[in-house]
Amino acid sequence: MPEKEPQEIMLRGIGGSPGICIGKAYLVDKEGVDVMPKYSVSGKQLEAEKKRFKAAVKKAVDELHHIINDTPEELRENAKILETHAVLLKDKMLYGRTIETIEQEQINAEWALRKVVMSIKPLFEGMGDAYLRDRAEDVANVSDRIFKHLTGAGCVDIGSINKRVILVARDLSPAETSQIQLERVMGFVTDSGGRASHTSIIARSLEIPAVLGLDRATSIIQNDDIIVVDGTSGTVVVNPSEETLAEAETRKSQFEARRALYARSGHLPAKTKDGLEMAVMGNIELPEEVVAVRDRGGDGIGLYRTEFQYLARSSFPTEDELFENYKDVVEVIPDKPVTIRTLDINGDKAVAYTAEQEENPVLGLRAIRYCLKKPNVFLTQLRAILRAAHYGQVRILLPLISQIEEIIETKKLLAQAARSLKKDGLPHQDRIPVGVMIEVPSAAIMADAIAKEVDFFSIGTNDLIQYTMAIDRGNRNVAYLYNPITPAVLRLIKHITEAAQHNHIPVFMCGEMAGESIYAPILVGMGVNELSTNPQAIPVVKNAIRMLNVEQARKFVDELLKLTTTDQIERLMDSTYGSLLNNGNHMKWER
Numbered sequence: 001m002p003e004k005e006p007q008e009i010m011l012r013g014i015g016g017s018p019g020i021c022i023g024k025a026y027l028v029d030k031e032g033v034d035v036m037p038k039y040s041v042s043g044k045q046l047e048a049e050k051k052r053f054k055a056a057v058k059k060a061v062d063e064l065h066h067i068i069n070d071t072p073e074e075l076r077e078n079a080k081i082l083e084t085h086a087v088l089l090k091d092k093m094l095y096g097r098t099i100e101t102i103e104q105e106q107i108n109a110e111w112a113l114r115k116v117v118m119s120i121k122p123l124f125e126g127m128g129d130a131y132l133r134d135r136a137e138d139v140a141n142v143s144d145r146i147f148k149h150l151t152g153a154g155c156v157d158i159g160s161i162n163k164r165v166i167l168v169a170r171d172l173s174p175a176e177t178s179q180i181q182l183e184r185v186m187g188f189v190t191d192s193g194g195r196a197s198h199t200s201i202i203a204r205s206l207e208i209p210a211v212l213g214l215d216r217a218t219s220i221i222q223n224d225d226i227i228v229v230d231g232t233s234g235t236v237v238v239n240p241s242e243e244t245l246a247e248a249e250t251r252k253s254q255f256e257a258r259r260a261l262y263a264r265s266g267h268l269p270a271k272t273k274d275g276l277e278m279a280v281m282g283n284i285e286l287p288e289e290v291v292a293v294r295d296r297g298g299d300g301i302g303l304y305r306t307e308f309q310y311l312a313r314s315s316f317p318t319e320d321e322l323f324e325n326y327k328d329v330v331e332v333i334p335d336k337p338v339t340i341r342t343l344d345i346n347g348d349k350a351v352a353y354t355a356e357q358e359e360n361p362v363l364g365l366r367a368i369r370y371c372l373k374k375p376n377v378f379l380t381q382l383r384a385i386l387r388a389a390h391y392g393q394v395r396i397l398l399p400l401i402s403q404i405e406e407i408i409e410t411k412k413l414l415a416q417a418a419r420s421l422k423k424d425g426l427p428h429q430d431r432i433p434v435g436v437m438i439e440v441p442s443a444a445i446m447a448d449a450i451a452k453e454v455d456f457f458s459i460g461t462n463d464l465i466q467y468t469m470a471i472d473r474g475n476r477n478v479a480y481l482y483n484p485i486t487p488a489v490l491r492l493i494k495h496i497t498e499a500a501q502h503n504h505i506p507v508f509m510c511g512e513m514a515g516e517s518i519y520a521p522i523l524v525g526m527g528v529n530e531l532s533t534n535p536q537a538i539p540v541v542k543n544a545i546r547m548l549n550v551e552q553a554r555k556f557v558d559e560l561l562k563l564t565t566t567d568q569i570e571r572l573m574d575s576t577y578g579s580l581l582n583n584g585n586h587m588k589w590e591r
């Protein structure tokens with residue numbers, strides 16, 4: 001009997017990064033430490049089980065010592081917590097009792113460790129003393145580290161993939177995504193995630209198609225299945241028929257041809273029909289991406305997300321490492337602005353070696369809050385930025401500002417960094433423009449007062465939407481609420497731009513909204529002065545701006561702001577865009 005053709009299946013998710021790729025699926029097996037194997041062991045196996053546990057603890061201790069030793073002298077203070085963890089790993093209560101439990105209850109190491117942790121954590125949690133109560137967190141942290149070595153679960157070793165594939169994973173963290181090597185990975189799909197997650201932002205920077213929030217992709221797709229990933233429409237076809245494949249190939253070539261057409265005009269200025277020239281800059285996560293920004297016609301770097309240099313490693317980078325990276329970027333475009341954003345870790349960009357574990361990390365010790373709590377970590381970065389500023393046009397951008405006090409405190413540290421550099425005789429720039437991300441509603445509300453303290457605003461719509469609408473930007477279940485043109489978000493943006501204008505400071509936008517050319521009429525009409533986006537969107541956004549007339553865009557925004565539902569706003573956009581565009585332009589309006 002002839003073998004039956006596998007059935008074609010269409011999956012719908014969220015388009016994370018545009019483009020189409022066709023290839024073999026590679027399932028990333030990342031179970032995490034939640035899935036705990038439970039089994040009995042007896043006789044001779046018991047010795048082997050205890051040995052396995054001891055080996056995992058040794059690996060965990062070695063790992064911690066490695067991190068501690070790699071921590072630069074000036075940041076040693078921060079590594080103290082890890083020393084506590086290293087001691088705790090060998091503590092009788094945890095180590096001794098787990099071995100006893102394996103022996104007495106004849107169960108595997110993971111199960112025994114979980115039982116012991118469950119019994120000692122409440123002891124700490126119930127203690128009156130806050131310091132001792134916090135040790136419950138340390139126990140959890142340490143046991144996670146052992147679990148990781150027992151189960152072999154850890155970071156996805158994307159670097160070890162040796163064929164050109166499409167990754168299929170339950171989830172990919174921003175750090176994992178940033179390690180993707182383009183010669184091996186054509187695109188990726190994940191069960192979880194949303195369009196504004198850092199994972200999809202990185203996919204757009206890497207210019208690889210991605211579909212997120214597919215829910216059950218990892219249970220439907222098998223290793224080596226042929227799949228078609230369409231990051232523009234947010235669909236994945238598993239086992240495509242000949243016909244589907246041919247059709248996908250055609251769409252792929254059309255997409256690439258269109259992108260090439262836009263790219264050719266990338267270097268022309270983004271000047272509206274009535275002569276307003278807007279800078280369109282690039283967002284980068286890694287220093288080497290500056291080349292893509294320059295080649296796509298970017299007018300500078302509007303957002304350098306510096307945290308990625310802290311993520312895929314085991315300890316804090318040194319001042320010299322940071323400086324070299326920043327200088328590398330600045331030297332590629334010395335005549336154009338480079339906006340270096342200070343460390344925005346935690347939230348969905350957790351750094352393992354900081355040992356901060358929080359219940360609600362997105363509302364926790366993230367970004368500027370973390371930096372102000374760890375002035376040594378912050379000063380190291382501030383010094384590196386001021387040193388790099390000597391080689392070009394650097395401006396500094398502070399993330400997640402939620403009150404003025406944070407700006408004042410940071411400016412003091414910046415002055416301290418400048419003084420210490422002077423004392424050390426290192427070339428640097430004393431004063432550079434200081435701007436803030438407006439991405440927390442409290443900062444948006446206080447924009448008028450904040451504007452008096454800073455040189456510029458940069459609106460971070462990714463977080464502004466998240467915090468305004470009370471939705472996790474990476475959660476597929478509430479992705480329907482994640483929309484930059486909801487009336488509340490539009491009114492906030494208007495409020496921010498007006499505050500900047502009253503105080504005569506420029507207002508930029510570096511959130512993903514800036515890279516969607518469909519929103520260009522709104523942003524031009526609101527008076528945003530500069531846009532920054534992933535490199536591939538630069539020519540598309542520039543093209544959109546060239547089709548506009550500022551006066552018309554302003555009138556359109558006035559009408560838009562009277563509306564009270566997203567639906568009404570969408571309808572007005574649909575009905576007005578035809579007349580806002582210069583139809584003589586040979587390029588189409590596109591997302």
Ligand code: PEP
Pocket residue numbers: 201303305344439459460461462463464510511512
């Ligand atoms: C934003 O929040 O809009 C932003 C640009 O910052 P990030 O995406 O890195 O949080």
Ligand code: MG
Pocket residue numbers: 399439460462463
């Ligand atoms: Mg942000």
